[in-house]
Amino acid sequence: MEALDYHAEERRKAEFDVEEMKVVWAGSPHEYEMSDRVARVVASDPVFRKDNRTMLSRKDLFKDTLRKVAHAWKRIIELHLSEEEVNKLWFYVDQPAYADLHFGMFIPAIKGQGTDEQQEKWLPMAYKMQIIGCYAQTELGHGSNVQGLETTATFDPQTDEFVIHSPTLTSSKWWPGGLGKASTHAVVYARLITDGQDLGVHGFIVQLRSLDDHSPLPGITVGDIGMKFGSGAYNSMDNGVLRFDHVRIPRNQMLMSVAQVTREGKYIQSDVPRQLVYGTMVFIRQKIVSDASCALSRAVCIATRYSAVRRQFGSQNSGPETQVINYKTQQSRLFPLLASAYAFRFVGEWLKWLYTDVTQRLQANDFSTLPEVHACTAGLKSITSSATADAIEECRKLCGGHGYLSSSGLPELFAVYVPACTYEGDNFVMLLQVARFLMKTVSQLGSGKKPVGTTAYMGRAEHLMQCCCEVESAEDWLKPSVILEAFEARAAGMSVTCAKNLSKFSNPEEGFAELSADLVEAAVAHCQLIVVSKFIEKLQQDIPGKGVKRQLEILCNVYALYLVHKHLGDFISTGCITPKQGAQANEQLRLLYSQVRPNAIALVDAFNYTDHYLSSILGRYDGNVYQKLYDEAWKDPLNDTDVPDGYHEYIRPILKQHILTARL
Amino acid sequence: MEALDYHAEERRKAEFDVEEMKVVWAGSPHEYEMSDRVARVVASDPVFRKDNRTMLSRKDLFKDTLRKVAHAWKRIIELHLSEEEVNKLWFYVDQPAYADLHFGMFIPAIKGQGTDEQQEKWLPMAYKMQIIGCYAQTELGHGSNVQGLETTATFDPQTDEFVIHSPTLTSSKWWPGGLGKASTHAVVYARLITDGQDLGVHGFIVQLRSLDDHSPLPGITVGDIGMKFGSGAYNSMDNGVLRFDHVRIPRNQMLMSVAQVTREGKYIQSDVPRQLVYGTMVFIRQKIVSDASCALSRAVCIATRYSAVRRQFGSQNSGPETQVINYKTQQSRLFPLLASAYAFRFVGEWLKWLYTDVTQRLQANDFSTLPEVHACTAGLKSITSSATADAIEECRKLCGGHGYLSSSGLPELFAVYVPACTYEGDNFVMLLQVARFLMKTVSQLGSGKKPVGTTAYMGRAEHLMQCCCEVESAEDWLKPSVILEAFEARAAGMSVTCAKNLSKFSNPEEGFAELSADLVEAAVAHCQLIVVSKFIEKLQQDIPGKGVKRQLEILCNVYALYLVHKHLGDFISTGCITPKQGAQANEQLRLLYSQVRPNAIALVDAFNYTDHYLSSILGRYDGNVYQKLYDEAWKDPLNDTDVPDGYHEYIRPILKQHILTARL
Ligand SMILES: Cc1cc2nc3c(=O)[nH]c(=O)nc-3n(C[C@H](O)[C@H](O)[C@H](O)COP(=O)(O)OP(=O)(O)OC[C@H]3O[C@@H](n4cnc5c(N)ncnc54)[C@H](O)[C@@H]3O)c2cc1C
Ligand SMILES: Cc1cc2nc3c(=O)[nH]c(=O)nc-3n(C[C@H](O)[C@H](O)[C@H](O)COP(=O)(O)OP(=O)(O)OC[C@H]3O[C@@H](n4cnc5c(N)ncnc54)[C@H](O)[C@@H]3O)c2cc1C
Incomplete structure (x- = not known):
């Protein structure tokens, strides 16, 4: 008997090797195999069920958590799990618990x-x-x-x-x-x-x-x-x-x-040296960026699959209606988030490398990169978690009414994710730290001290601020060099403008406070440049698998051009692109959406999430949404009885007018 | 004994007559008196308590709702409430209930x-x-x-x-x-x-x-x-x-x-005539816009009051730290939302008038304004509800960690509000309808048919698209005529550009589908113009009360310039303003924030919300946040016992290593 798969047709349409993409997403064949194995262990274990979680009282939910931790601990020992397997297990158990803080902070x-x-x-x-x-x-x-x-x-x-x-x-x-x-x-x-x-x-x-x-x-x-x-x-x-x-x-x-x-x-x-404590901070923030890509990809997976099942309007000759994923508005809201998930994944990977690098340097008493690393991790923590929180909610809205049901999985995902914008450093406080670092970098430009790492482009600030983007047609926007230059010019321009405005204040601290809203925007521009550039760097690597690299190139362009469109004012104001070039970027973006469309389902399949982990009826692998929504509804305790508790005290007296006085 | 008031100093600072502003917010002295009276009736009634709502099980919560409806019904009869009083009563009871649909839809x-x-x-x-x-x-x-x-x-x-x-x-x-x-x-x-x-x-x-x-x-x-x-x-x-x-x-x-x-x-x-049914739709959407201003003002009230209590950093000579409301980043996130609350309030008021107007016309068989009214209400429903949903979440983030607690009131407000983006017409589907109407309007421009009402400016599209904004200094941005022209030029420019791009398609429907993301942006620009222009119109009225009009002028400018900054790419691309003028708008915005600052608390006091209605510890009128947060915590059922349920089964065995096998 063949398994039901409402997405089969979509899966056939994919123009790349999904299995290879799974490896790219996971990071390596080993990571993929390990992660896949642990995910199944969790998914198949009834103790780890979580589909009834939103119906539990606070006390029962907490007890359920204690039970899951004890069970996880037992399984960890029984299965002799390695450290990386243990981490994956907690990840897939997917329930905030005291053990996270015990192992992750204490x-x-x-x-x-x-x-x-x-x-x-x-x-x-x-x-x-x-x-x-x-x-x-x-x-x-x-x-x-x-x-x-x-x-x-x-x-x-x-x-x-x-x-x-x-x-x-x-x-x-x-x-x-x-x-x-x-x-x-x-x-x-x-x-x-x-x-x-x-x-x-x-x-x-x-x-x-x-x-x-x-x-x-x-x-x-x-x-x-x-x-x-x-x-x-x-x-x-x-x-x-x-x-x-x-x-x-x-x-x-x-x-x-x-x-x-x-x-x-x-x-x-x-x-x-006191600086040693920064190592831990880099590690924790690196983890937050990687968590962002997980939460975001999860939401995107749900919204993408449901958008392919959901049909609304556009029936021709009483054929089936249009899948909502075919609407350009739906695409323009959804595909940039899909691209962001991949972008955050790769910048997270790079941060892992950065952590190793900084740890080695610290051990060798080399503290030179610390300020830059600190700024970079603080900033990436901030922009990826803010974007992810917004994106989860957008994915929920993309699912129309049904996204509002707990069984869609998205409300809980949003609620559990949003504090990432606040803990481990409030996102605005973080961006102000980045801005402080950027202003210092700009102020030292004349001094011969060459900016390094993620700020190396600042060394070319003067050049960048004069350069004109060479886009002449929409297609030119596909060139990585064009994109990179535009993002560098924007980031450099915004930082330098802030620095100039700051210099008008006699008290620099006052100036910084007064201009802090602009400074935060400059910090965002700097951090977005990092994400874009790390995506581009990733594509310079050898990436095996039929069509895999091609898909990633498309997503990289979507991510970059979506940001150009969203922050068009910045790009034009700093003089690096013209309004016409902005319009061309937007045109190219639309063409890219059409290229993403046939691959959308396969691109979210590549996250390799089990239905257990997704915990969403709308995001089910098989797309059997309606039957399962319907079945799920009846499990609500309110449906235990046909006539609700309270009817006799509070409904019947109204209907029977026992509440009415003679006056009405 | 004087009542505790942590905000007393803030209240003294206000530069306007709060009591008069309350009347402006309410709509009239009568509305104010009536609303205030009903709010107190609800707040003083123990049956209408809602501070324990997030702790109830689904069944208990539903029963609580039945109880509240029955009680409200009883009070309505006992107190001989009029229709407007009844509506206010349901509003202040503030719990979604079957009665809403019975009276509001059935x-x-x-x-x-x-x-x-x-x-x-x-x-x-x-x-x-x-x-x-x-x-x-x-x-x-x-x-x-x-x-x-x-x-x-x-x-x-x-x-x-x-x-x-x-x-x-x-x-x-x-x-x-x-x-x-x-x-x-x-x-x-x-x-x-x-x-x-x-x-x-x-x-x-x-x-x-x-x-x-x-x-x-x-x-x-x-x-x-x-x-x-x-x-x-x-x-x-x-x-x-x-x-x-x-x-x-x-x-x-x-x-x-x-x-x-x-x-x-x-x-x-x-x-x-079939068109008669549109009357109801206009009524319902008008109500959604008015609800948006209520939900938004409620969130803003909480975040503003808490931002004045919360102090973090910046202590000089071991004096008190800085109130976070003094940080420019906090202001740049919060004050535009405060301004939006007032903006939505006034556009909502205008929609009430529009509803009366259209009803009278329908009765006289005059359907001429229907398409414009339909587009305008659909569009305003969309942009005000989307902005409000985002704003509530931003207000929550503005409260840092404590905003994440249920007792802050913001999580529940967000969750209960967001479906407004979906019901009564999905916000994107609505904007597409607006866009369709705009394209029709543009296409008829040559035909001598003069666009009316909210689209009258389209009649001047050609002129608008050539005009150059006359701002020479930041101060020039304070002129209503300058603001209005910039918004009109932007909206007209975007619609006309879309129409031009559409005309390149041989199949207009295909073109509309293909360009729909741009069309939605043009629709947003049109609707924002409506909000801005109705705010400006409001200020042309006589508004009594010391300093009241002045405050509203400041807020109107904040709202408009915030949008200019946010959508700078649009404004520059359509050629109506230069990057330099954009920077001047931003500079002016910063100056305006300083003018809002001393009045912030009074401006949210003017909403006249009771602590019962706000249902937020962070938003308490007296600002006694910390003691109440602390007291509230102990009410959680988890705190019924020192040692949690589940300790013996699930924690002790771990601590005592009963779970461990000999291997570890
Ligand atoms: C809390 C709540 C209360 C409700 N109360 C009632 C009630 O009392 N009575 C009642 O009858 N209903 C009620 N509803 C249902 C509500 O009216 C619908 O959910 C709403 O109309 C949206 O429709 P949908 O769910 O089908 O969304 P869909 O249309 O399925 O939307 C899914 C996605 O597709 C997109 N989309 C759809 N069509 C197009 C298009 N043509 N072009 C581009 N994009 C498109 C949307 O933008 C969205 O992103 C309620 C819903 C909620 C959430
Ligand atoms: C779910 C969750 C789990 C947590 N877990 C832990 C834990 O395990 N251990 C622990 O110790 N803590 C924990 N925390 C606390 C967390 O670390 C803090 O909430 C976080 O650091 C933010 O600080 P705050 O709440 O004081 O925000 P505030 O600093 O009060 O922020 C309020 C507002 O002020 C603004 N602001 C503050 N300072 C400035 C400034 N200098 N300039 C401009 N704006 C400013 C912020 O941007 C924000 O808008 C947790 C919090 C949450 C929500």
Whole structure:
């Protein structure tokens, strides 16, 4: 018996080798095989079901999460999974859980900021999950401004202890994932005070709960901060609140790799360079970019498949109606997002390389690339997560009414994804940091200091600002060199203009504050250039598989020209392109959409997502949307009875006019 | 004892009379008084509490809705509320409920499409709620394309009945609000078939449930379609699924004002013009625009108040940190949304007038303005709802991490608002209709037929496309005439360019399809011009109150210049402004933000929202954010116990390594 496949015809139309594209998306044949295998392990396991998640109460959802973590942990051990397999497993389990913070923040914090001795003591317990930890930095009153944290850690030389205390309401720790109910320990950031001196924020390992019965230790008030956006979504996580009432910890629980407090209470900076901590940050932001490509591709996969199933209008001679994916408006909204998914994938891949590179340099005491790497990762974190959040919602709208149903998967995906715009650095705060770096780069241009890496083009700023784009016909926009130059000219032009406007202020800080909205736009232009250029670089590699490279070239052009069209004002204002050339870019974009169209389904198949992972009726691989939507509806608890609970108290009296007084 | 008010200082800073602005916002002194009174009635009534809504299970939430409707109904009668008061009451109860559809769609459908006789029979019952009705148009397979509906209503001359039937799965009614559990009746849209002939879609009154015990009648399968976006939000509504198995209704339950079926089964068009039905559509879309200004102002109120409480960075000499509302990036994201709220308010007001105007014309058999009115309402529905949905999410992001908490009110507001982009006409489908009208208008320009109303400027298209904006300094951008001309030139230029490009296609329909993405942009430009011009017109009126008009002028400029900056590519490409003038607009915008800043809190106070209605801790009138966030957290059911349910099964075994095998 042949399996049902409403998309079979679409799949036949593809002009490239989908299997090879899957390998490109995964990163390598090994990655593909591994990822595919783990995805199936998760999908076939009933404990990992998630189709009923949005119907669970908060308590049941949290318990479900605990169950999944325990089960995942069991499977990890039974199957002897390797580290990369373990990471994939958590990825496909796809439910925010305390384990994410334990492995993703608590352990890295100890690794990054603990001395060798501290690592030896704490890491084995943590790796085996004999303790569960979280990362407690943010407070009710301070998030972005870490230096403003209010929790105190006062050294008491009499007992050789730190006293951890929450002096104000706003000093309550607030937000840390896993803190509310699951964690036994936390890395707590607090102001170090010794000998009456405030030495700023440092990390401390603090035990929160008894390892015997999980009850909070004396002096600790801990709980969950309550419901968050959406149903299901991030509510599986116990983001927590934490207050300390003079809680004492031994001196050796301050993380002491970069600074120490001695038995006498003396504060000593170690010779380990502070910059080392940036390594972790690069790693985490690299992961956020890679997560962006996953979330975005998932949403795009759902919207693309559904757009090929959905037919509306345009029936000729009572034949079938037009698939909505054939409408140019639908294409102009959807295909740039498809292209963005690939673009973010490749820039994420490059960031992985960058992380390795920077780690090696740090080990060799070479800190020269740090500022650029920092700016680049902060900026890419910002633009990819903002674009992804918007794109998920656009994909939902592209599905019309049915996209609003939880069973479409898109509402939960949106709700669970959007905090990425805020955590690990608010996106606007990030862009301001990029802008600061760009202004510094511009100011040093005259000094002979050559900008490197992602800012190398700044060295050619003067040239770029005079160059005129050589496009004469729409087709010319297909040349990578043309695209690159236009993006470089725009980015350089915007930075230089900002710098010029800044120089009109006598107080540079005031100027920066006053012009910050423009500076943010310059930062965005710089970061978009990075994404475009890394996509182009990717295409300079050898990419095997029939038609695969060709498809990627099309997507790269779609991504770039979509940005040209969207930010046309920037491009024209900086003088690099004319309005006519802008119109030609737009014309070319339309032609490219027609080339994407026959390959659209295959291009999302290449993400290789299981139906379990997608968790969307609209995005089903087989396209059997209507029957499954219909079947799903009846599972809602409201449908347990024909006549709803409340009818007798609240509907019948109205219908029977028992509510009416004689007056009506 | 003085009441706590963290915003007192901000309120003192205001440069205008807030009480007078409240009247402007409300529309008139009478509206203000009435609205204020009803808001207090709702806010003070414990039954209308909604702060725990996001924590309720689907069943409990639905029951809560039934309870609120019954209670509202009781209060309406007890208090002898007038129609406008009743509308306000439902507005402030602020929970989607079957009553919305009963009063908002079921009754209007009967009024608009029923004969006098039918109205006399059904409306009294409906007004008294002796029956509960919904509007059942959309099916699983068809929403936007109403002409593609599949449900059939076949006339059986033997029994003088229609047989209502769902011939396919995709013909299942799907989405109608109030259908799932509450409605006893529905206006059902179905293909009328008589004498073997398919006469297209018509409306029929069909009883669905027994009036004795509320059970579904024979042949009717009805239920709820399941969870939708978010927690709380639209899940209070029983959007439903409905299937008919040869259900018979008497002939006189077809809505027969524009067409009738006789006893013999003959189909007769009445002499009542079909266009009359457009009246209702104008009314409903006008309401959507007005709703947009409400939802947007609510989000802006929350984000503005919180931005004045939230302080982050910038502490000098250990004084307090900077209120985040003082950051120019925050202002450049927030103040245009504040200005948009006012802009949408005034265009909504104008649409109310337009509705009256068109109704009077229809009664006088004057259909001449209908196409323009239709395009204008469809377009304004689209751009205001899209902008509002995006703006709510931006307001949430403007609140940093805390905006992600349900207690901020913004997640639920977003989830409950976004379907406005889809229902009552998908926003892109609407814009395509506007574009079609614009192309028709352009094509008739030569013919001597003068474009009227909102398209009057098209009559000056040729002049507009040659005129050069006369801005020489940033200040020149404050002149209404300059702004208006720039927006007219842009809109006219884009439409004319589209028309030119269309004329290159031999098949106009193909051309329209091919260029539809550009056409949508031209439609947006046209609609934004309408909003800007109605704001400017409003300012030509006499507006009393110290400083009130001045503030509105500032907001009008902010709204317009924000659009100039956002769509700079359009403005420059159509040749109406130069890049330099674009930069000057941006400069002026920055100066305007500084003028908004001291008035920001007062400008959102002018919306006169109660804390009950806002339902947001971050948006509290008194600004007492942190204490209340903290208190609220402990109410989450997860905090019922210190040690979470599931600890013994799923956490302890991990910590105690009972899960581990000997291998690790
Ligand atoms: C789901 C989720 C999970 C989290 N998990 C953790 C965790 O595990 N551990 C932990 O410690 N924390 C966690 N956090 C907290 C998170 O790191 C912070 O919320 C984040 O850093 C943003 O800070 P904030 O909330 O203080 O935003 P704010 O800084 O208050 O932002 C509010 C507004 O002010 C603006 N703003 C702030 N400063 C400036 C400036 N200098 N210039 C211009 N504009 C400015 C912002 O752009 C924003 O619009 C989590 C948060 C969320 C939502
Ligand atoms: C919360 C909610 C409440 C509702 N309440 C009711 C109710 O009470 N009664 C009722 O009858 N219905 C109701 N509906 C249904 C609603 O009216 C439809 O969902 C709406 O009309 C959109 O139609 P659709 O879902 O078929 O979208 P589709 O038309 O399937 O849209 C899918 C995509 O195709 C695109 N598209 C469609 N046609 C074209 C075209 N010709 N050209 C270009 N692009 C096109 C759209 O832009 C969209 O991106 C409700 C829906 C929701 C979400």
